[in-house]
Amino acid sequence: MAPLLHKEVSMTTFPADDPDKVPFAGILPAAPQPYVLGNGEGEKSLVFDQLFEILLSGDETDDQYGAWTMKARQGDRIPAHIHLQTHEFFYVVDGEISVWMDDQADYHSKTTLTTGDFAYVPAGIVHAFKIENTTTVFGAGTAGFERFFHAIGEKTDAAEPQGVYVPDFGVMRAAGEKYATVFMPEFQFRD
Template sequence: MRQNETIAFAGTLVDILVAGEETGRQFSLLRITNPPGVWTPPHRHLHEEETIYVLSGQVQVWTEGETRSLSAGEVVILPRGQAHRLGNAGPETARALVFCTPSGFEQFVREAGQATGALASAQAPDAEALALLASLSSRFGIELLPSG
């Protein structure tokens, strides 16, 4: 049985619970721990859909020009090609499961993040981290979008 991987990625902590190599590339399952104040850059996935299930805290989802706040037990489906941004505007750490179909996003996380046992700091990605995301994103079918 494969041991879970924990990766510091763009200001969050990502646990790869099920990787694509275990599912014939059909899906992957990640657990995201998102500190307060941390948001992903606006982006879209060209190859996979994401289903976000909130475990604890509040996860904000920006898509189609509006932001929704999701609490524990709530879910949102982000179809491939749909621009979105995920974040935590709440006062406590948020945790969510991210189900990606097909798999592939976990490999982007592996290459753009750092393997770690714990989240070193609760901060948004710095310029160096954003540059690494931008340099790898097109190879994984992820399009980073302007913030404004």
């Protein structure tokens, strides 16, 4: 299978009335200014069985990057997907997560990361992950992408992942289009 080409999609700051921001208005300053968040005070959404908390968005960084945490218990591998424009990384704060990456050419890997380990996923790389035990991951990526988690998730105030929220395919497809992400559930990793 030939590598997918990068698609031109604008990943700039979204307007104040963007539906992925409105439910969270006032949590982050929405401008490049100093601020402090206490533990659990960011914008939180449940996606599948994972709790994503946005700590910093493109609004606060002049469209440079966004940052988040993801907390989850042991679970199934998430569907393979590719971000056409977003570079992202995983830093394991605590726990264990397996990460699959495939450039659809020469690079194919499955790596299990533990506390203190780091993985970088450039735009255009098919990837997936599986939480192996209770884990907290710090992540960052290209500005604007961070609210992808709100677009496919369910807003929550929970401090820890609780329950499961499975978005319907239409929601996933719309979020994928908006945030330049292609879901590839039939993709076969070489593991």
